[in-house]
Each structure stands twice: as structure tokens, then as C-alpha cells.
Amino acid sequence: MSTPHNSANPGDIAKTVIMSGDPLRAKFMAEHFLENPKQFNGVRNMLGYTGTYQGKPVSVMGHGMGIPSVAIYSYELYHFYDVEQIIRVGTAGCLHKGMDIGDLVVAQGSCTDSNYLQQYHLPGTYAPIADYGLLSRAVDECRAMGIRYDVGNVLSSDIFYDENQDWRKWAAMGVLAVEMESAALYANAAACGRKALTILTISDSLVEAKSASAEERQLAFTNMMKVAFSLV
Ligand SMILES: O=P(O)(O)O[C@H]1O[C@H](CO)[C@@H](O)[C@H]1O
Ligand SMILES: O=c1cc[nH]c(=O)[nH]1
Secondary structure, X not given: OXXXXXXXXXXXXXXXXXEEOOHHHHHHHHHHHOEEEEEEEOHHHOOEXXXXXXXXXXXXXXXXXXXXXXHHHHHXXXXXXXXXXXXXXXXXEEOOOOOOOOOEEEEEEEEEOXXXXXXXXXXXXXXXXOOHHHXXXXXXXXXXXXXXXXXXXXXXXXXXXXXXXXXXXXXXOOOOEEEOOHHHHHHHHHHOOOEEEEEEEEEEEOOOOOEOOHHHHHHHOHHHHHHHHOOO
16 A cells, blocks of 8 residues: 555565655665665655665665655654654754764754644643664764764754744753754654654754755765664
8 A cells, every 4th residue: 555655565665764854865875775775665756765784674765854744754654654663864953062064963852843743732842752772772883983973952943044043042952953853753653652763964053154065965974874774
């Protein structure tokens, strides 16, 4: 059975899916990390592939930009394709001095300015968090690789071009970086008892004049991919 957004048949997608906003980053992962990749989706150019990594089945797929997009793709993977864990590898803007382009942020929790969580009608503020098992293994891998990384809260914002610079208020609460999807991914996973983790690479700084090129965003940030594949 396919969905309106995914033409895969049941069984075409592995239990672990590594996702990124940019479908071309998913293609890059298929070409550079997967053995025998087979494309399972091309609907809306949201490319998805399944292969093996060191002999273990794994899929990679794009999820588009923003919460509505990641929410659709991750919901369908968990509910209609029986996926057990989704690891997002994305880019983010850092909110503090001393963080550099290329640094990793392992997103322990994700705040949001989106209304997505209101659908659960909770009598308070839900705190979307990563699966602890995936998180702690990712941190172990970052340490073993000897790369620069932080672990903590991120902001999943609906706003890329922030007219009011509201990110400053999140930074004052210790939030490390801003991206646009993790809160919905974590909430979707929690709502169906599955696992999720986001590993980010800093591509921009909101506090210093630093920025990566479009090509680097698509292709060069391989440390987060190595960490993600180590979790398969
Ligand atoms: O690099 P990706 O995974 O797309 O993630 C970040 O980049 C996009 C914005 O440029 C948003 O999707 C944001 O979350
Ligand atoms: O500043 C940034 C950089 C990457 N992704 C975002 O959402 N914001």
C-alpha cells in the first residue's frame, strides 16, 4: 500500500530510516553509505532509498523543510511502513558564540514555536525529547570520533527569516541552535511509541558572521551521517 506522498510498498523500507530535509542529501547518503541502494520513492522528488550498511538494512529519505513536511513523512513511515526509528541529519543555525560551522549538535530536546503539539490536547507544555538509547550511543560515537559536538535543547521554528529576532529569547534559555523539524519528529515518535533522534551540523551562526555554502549543506557535512549510520 502506498500513500499520497510515498510510493513504497510494505517491506520496501527498513526499520531504521535516516532522514534529512534536503532529498539530495538523502541521495548523497545512498550513494556514499549504502550497499546496493534501491530507490523506493520519487513522489514530489522526495527521494528515498533502501540498502544495507555494513550488512544491516537501512533506508534514507528526504523529509522536506518545516514541521508540516517532516510530520507527514515521519507519520507515514511510523504508521504505514512500521518504521521503528528515524534519525534526522540536518543543518542548523547556532545561537551562541564559540560554536563553529561544522560542529555537531545532538538534539536532546526540541522546543518549538509551532502549533503542531496542540493536536494532542495536553493540559500543559509537552517537552519533545530524543530517544535516550539513540542519544547516548550518538554521544559515545561523537566522543570516539574526536569531533566537536554539543548536546542539548534546540528550537524547531516555523520561521527561517525571523523579523523579530525571537531566537534571542530561546538562546537566553540555553537553547543551542535553531532548525525547523525536530519537535514534530520527536512528538510523532512519542505518540506512537517509536524512536527518534536528530543530529545537526551547524551551517550558520545567528551571532557571528559565519555561513556554509549550499553545496556544503548538501554534501560536505558527513560527520553527522557517520554518527547516524553508526546507530543502525
Ligand atoms: O538541512 P535540513 O535538514 O533541511 O535542516 C535545516 O535546513 C532547512 C532550512 O534551510 C530546514 O529544513 C532546517 O531544519
Ligand atoms: O539558521 C538556520 C540554519 C539552518 N537551518 C535553520 O533552520 N536555520
